[in-house]
Amino acid sequence: MGTTSKALSLLSYFSRAMPRIGLSELARLSGLNKATVHRLLSELAEHGFVEQVGAGREYRLGPAFLRLAALREKQVPVREVALQQLTELSNKTGETAHMSLLNGDVLSNLAYAYSNRHGTMVMMEDAEVLELHSTGSGLAVLAYSPASFVDEILSRPLIARTSQTLTDPADIRALLPAIRRQGMAVSTGGFEEDVISHAVPIFDARSACIGAMAVAAPVSRMTDALRHNICDKLMVHARQTTRILGGFPPDTFPPYQPQTPLAEEA
Amino acid sequence: MGTTSKALSLLSYFSRAMPRIGLSELARLSGLNKATVHRLLSELAEHGFVEQVGAGREYRLGPAFLRLAALREKQVPVREVALQQLTELSNKTGETAHMSLLNGDVLSNLAYAYSNRHGTMVMMEDAEVLELHSTGSGLAVLAYSPASFVDEILSRPLIARTSQTLTDPADIRALLPAIRRQGMAVSTGGFEEDVISHAVPIFDARSACIGAMAVAAPVSRMTDALRHNICDKLMVHARQTTRILGGFPPDTFPPYQPQTPLAEEA
DNA sequence: GCGATCGGTTCATTATTTGAACCATTGGTT
DNA sequence: AACCAATGGTTCAAATAATGAACCGATCGC
Known part of the structure; x- marks a missing residue:
């Protein structure tokens, strides 16, 4: 699996039932190393695909999807x-x-x-x-x-x-x-x-x-x-x-x- | 720049004015090698972030954004x-x-x-x-x-x-x-x-x-x-x-x- | 039939990703 | 208050995955 796929697959762990996920938990879910997950999340965050939420420093889906979904829907x-x-x-x-x-x-x-x-x-x-x-x-x-x-x-x-x-x-x-x-x-x-x-x-x-x-x-x-x-x-x-x-x-x-x-x- | 960032940055070239982009053109826009762009697009496509459209084999934003945007909006x-x-x-x-x-x-x-x-x-x-x-x-x-x-x-x-x-x-x-x-x-x-x-x-x-x-x-x-x-x-x-x-x-x-x-x- | 595109592929070289071990903090338990 | 087990985050040598020039075959316009 390519690095990009790993990063993208992280996004698929977010769901209605699990809207916010911490670093360690995401590492556990994906089976990837914590350091790897951290780097991938940082890159995702840079582009607005995830963002960190307040206290627990958990991650959630970012605002970038609103724009891209609107573009997709327009097309x-x-x-x-x-x-x-x-x-x-x-x-x-x-x-x-x-x-x-x-x-x-x-x-x-x-x-x-x-x-x-x-x-x-x-x-x-x-x-x-x-x-x-x-x-x-x-x-x-x-x-x-x-x-x-x-x-x-x-x-x-x-x-x-x-x-x-x-x-x-x-x-x-x-x-x-x-x-x-x-x-x-x-x-x-x-x-x-x-x-x-x-x-x-x-x-x-x-x-x-x-x-x-x-x-x-x-x-x-x-x-x-x-x-x-x-x-x-x-x-x-x-x-x-x-x-x-x-x-x-x-x-x-x-x-x-x-x-x-x-x-x-x- | 990490590989993931390169893949994600490809998405930013899609816009209202340019909703479909071909492989070569995207390589030109991003300054990346054509082979690299192709591999990144393939990975993006695997996850539904882009898809190829009919004849010209151009790429456009994929259906994954609808789901992720809905999740983001819910949260x-x-x-x-x-x-x-x-x-x-x-x-x-x-x-x-x-x-x-x-x-x-x-x-x-x-x-x-x-x-x-x-x-x-x-x-x-x-x-x-x-x-x-x-x-x-x-x-x-x-x-x-x-x-x-x-x-x-x-x-x-x-x-x-x-x-x-x-x-x-x-x-x-x-x-x-x-x-x-x-x-x-x-x-x-x-x-x-x-x-x-x-x-x-x-x-x-x-x-x-x-x-x-x-x-x-x-x-x-x-x-x-x-x-x-x-x-x-x-x-x-x-x-x-x-x-x-x-x-x-x-x-x-x-x-x-x-x-x-x-x-x-x- | 030619030249110039296109999307896509190959593979040796290269540079990035990886992960065990490591902090610093936090919160609960004894 | 000392301790333990979590957490998020960082480090760096080793391992792996990304890279890109050259190459296909197909299509298009001339």
Whole structure:
């Protein structure tokens, strides 16, 4: 691994759950020498990628990202496009819609939209982390990822978020062909109890899967009618999002077919 | 310069004006060897900090920034705080309010708010770059920056954006004491003709100047009454922003005094 | 078909990175 | 108050990774 990669990988240890990290702890997490981590952090800090916070001298992500994210978004307005689509999708389904992007071996939430049709909604947050094995979005991404990547992911310990989380690699592999046939993944209670999530993958210009768009609803509210409505609208908006972003679904991706209660299967 | 710094500095060549850069061009811009740049870009690309775009194989900023910016914003909601303050400021003054952060030797715009009081407004954009010598915000920052930084900035060629831009280092230095006395900088037509900009510096927890909040108005609309209103409201909201962000003005920073037409001077 | 680009690669030389051991501080425990 | 175990940070010889001139193959304009 190059020095630059080491420096950049340090950034990946910052998360919602661990927003500030001390020097020694970061050295432990990354397996690098403390002196090395210190030098890398100093260089990162010089460029505003991290900064030190008050007393404990811990480090946190720096202000440079605001500028660079704004530039990125100006060039490729993924978030803006996603928000438009999600707002429509959420309005049409009456449920929470969200979109997440693949970031290493995990999905991170990019944007979301709530509906005000019901008193209760599945809640979401920006930059929330979604695991590939326990969420509908993750399964959708796995189904359209290279075999080597799937092997890599499934070879690691799969944490059971709920009693319904699939943790056997074989069980998860068995789902993928069906997801590929339908162009959509469904996960019931895999990440949070009582939440059912439908997800459709999003592709880039090289037809690589870069993330997923999903609708998350309380299990208690799910009916055949709602399911069909969600499937139909989700398929439309996910495909549209891929297209607007300049991406192309792979040749094997099933074309859109209007979903009616009669057309149901599986 | 360490390897990491070289890699990170490559990112700084991407801008609104130059959103995509080819390998050879980036090598030329940075003065590094083409092979070196290629290796650094490959490492950056591995982590999603840059990506290659279609035909020309040029590079642009990658999707990783969206996630990291969201995390940063979650931890230190500068943008959110700024937007609230700017919206109020813009409403109270009837003019465009914006806030920019120091990024190396230049300010980059973080957020802005328009008023709908008038048919014409000074326009702004996110991630827009403001030079230190030609803008009100830049002068405010210079006035509260270390002497060595000021020397560094003023030793470089100062581009004349308009016929009214100050390009003589001595002229600019002469302004700084008055700015420090008032806690506010004013620039008329320095960046764009017919725009007058009032700016107040923003400070962090160590009382270092990290950027500026400003109100930009058409010169044609400027009256004594508007000027006093802008000064008063800008002082209030800039100080409030510093405070909310956990920062402290330096001891030398003048305390807020209500601005009335009678209290005017220079 | 030529010349001048481009992105990308190679490999001996070189300079940077590395890490064990070392401070100075801090905070909790005996 | 003495002690221990943390912390962030520093040092410098040894080891490793970065470097860059020259080289491909492809593309473009003429």
